[in-house]
Amino acid sequence: MTEKEILRLVADPGFADWLNQIQRVHGCAHPIYLAGRTVIRDPESGTVLHEYSTATAPGGKIAVRCRNRRESVCAPCSWVHAGDTWHLVRAGLLGGKGVPPAVSRHPRVFVTLTAPSFGPVHRLGEQRRRCRPRRDAPLCPHGRELSCAQVHSRTDPLIGQPLCPQCYRYSDHVLWNALAPDLWSRTVRVIRRRLATAGGIPRAKLKEHLGAAFTKVAEFQRRGAIHYHAVIRLDGPDGPASEPPAWATIEVLSNAIVSAVQSVYSPLPYAPEIGHFEARWGTQLDIHSITVGRGAVSDQAVAAYIAKYITKDVGSFGGTDRRLLTRHQIARRPVSRHFRTLMRTAWDLGDAPALASLRLRARAHTLGYGGQALTKSARYSTTYKKLRAARAAHAGPVLPVGEMDAAWRFVGAGHTPAEAEIAAGVASDLAWAREAANEVRDA
Known part of the structure; x- marks a missing residue:
């Protein structure tokens, strides 16, 4: 130009x-x-x-906005989408946008669910912590050291890369990404069952006593694995307008989450290419009670945190946001060797008839993940559609009603x-x- x-x-x-x-x-x-x-x-x-x-x-x-939520594609539209997300999450924590303010008194927790390990990777050196120090400096079967004494900065391209690519379980990683949405759905169902058990209520009648509302956002870690940040809130039988029963405390909710995360799994049918596989959560599980006002885990901070990650995608962490049409395109994508291997693994597994439902070739550019960036239960709060309509009405002018x-x-x-x-x-x-x-x- x-x-x-x-x-x-x-x-x-x-x-x-x-x-x-x-x-x-x-x-x-x-x-x-x-x-x-x-x-x-x-x-x-x-x-x-x-x-x-x-x-x-x-x-x-x-001209009308493209409305793309991804910052790497359109920063102005992603900013608007992040603002809508902030209002959506905040309304479910403090009320507003059609949600009664009483929800701020309901039990609410902020949960982070992570993927399991598929092999050791280089880690961020927070507080000057060395990556993977090992005195004995063991070697893997391929002769590579399974230790690293470096202190990696946040911008170090080694973060998230395997110590030994040959040992890394790439197939398990791709399949876990693909099954993460189903694993989340199963986890929500099991949490509700655990709540029914805690309250001494038959599972079929839980809705008559208690409701569990949630919203969650998906985030790619530097190694290319999905993890989820979620808000879970307990309501009464009539949704956010009703108080939950006295026995439904934050402690009861937290125990139900821990029990569900430790037991739930998402299986795949047997396939010769992978054998038997089932997706489970990683051992790292963080649960924090959400406070009112300001603080590290306040309602304001949680809303801002989720709004920040709604604009990110695999492209924000060294991947690509464009769909692959052929396997040969993978070599030309400007990504790390680790991400190229994940893409090739997804593409190759997509040829297996038993895995056809996962649509791995169509999702190879997202490392197998095909879930939504943000999901929520119907009763959590307002919707994006209502927020956009309110913003359009505010920008004016209001159109007359007619044919x-x-x-x-x-x-x-x-x-x-x-x-x-x-x-x-x-x-x-x-x-x-x-x-x-x-x-x-x-x-």
Whole structure:
């Protein structure tokens, strides 16, 4: 891109209108362009109450946000999505957005569930801790040392890489990622069973006494394994508007979680390529009671923590966010050798008939994982759809109620190099303004 291209764009008669559109979509990196019209009429008289057409818009089209949650794809849209996630999680902890404030008094815990070990990997040197110090410096069957005395910094590319790639159980790693969503679903069911047992209630009648609401976000660790951060809240039989029974305490909930995590597993049918395999949680399990106000595990901190990770994906940790079409593409992806091996393993396992339901080839770029970034139970809090509608109504104007006749079509997407430069500047200015506003607020 040259300076002449930018000057040509700025000199275009429709530039001011185009820039106004880009500002309205917060400098979206990959806007969707639509052309068409909307007419709203009074259902009885047929009088036109509202009419809009892109006929007078620059290029006869209008830009809308791509709405991609991934920061690596579109930072402006990921920021908006993170804000929606913050409100969604916070409403389930403090109330608001249709959730009664009484939920702040319900038992609530913040849980982190991790994957098991598939072989030793290099670790972050927090508090100057050495990676894997071993006095005897043992060797693996392939002659590699199973120890590391380095103190790895957060940006060290060795973090998450196996000490011996030949010993690392790549097939188990990919299959665990693939089964993680099912393992979570089974865990939630077992937690509810354990709660019923703790309350002396038949499992079939638990809903008449107690409800367990949750939301969780998935995060890729540096080694490429999924782990989950979850909020679990206990309610009464009528949801967040009702108090849970007195016996349903944080201690009872925590014990139910520990028991479920230690016992639950997700099996696969026997396949010659893998033998017998079942996914289980790792030994690292963190459970913290959520406090009101400020603090390391406060409702505000938990909402911010989950909102931060909703914008991340495997690409944020050295992977790729683009789907693979052939096995040969793996060698050309700018990722670590460890991630390439995971992708090849997923691709090759995808050829096994017994594993067809896992769709491993379609998910090779995500190392086998095919679950949602964030899920929640129906009664936890509001929805993304309602939050987007509220934001659109706030941005105004409110459209009149009537019979709508709309005809829209897709006419393009993305930016030219010159447009991308201008849009990036818009996004940067908005980000700076947000940071300045936050500094003033926190002063």
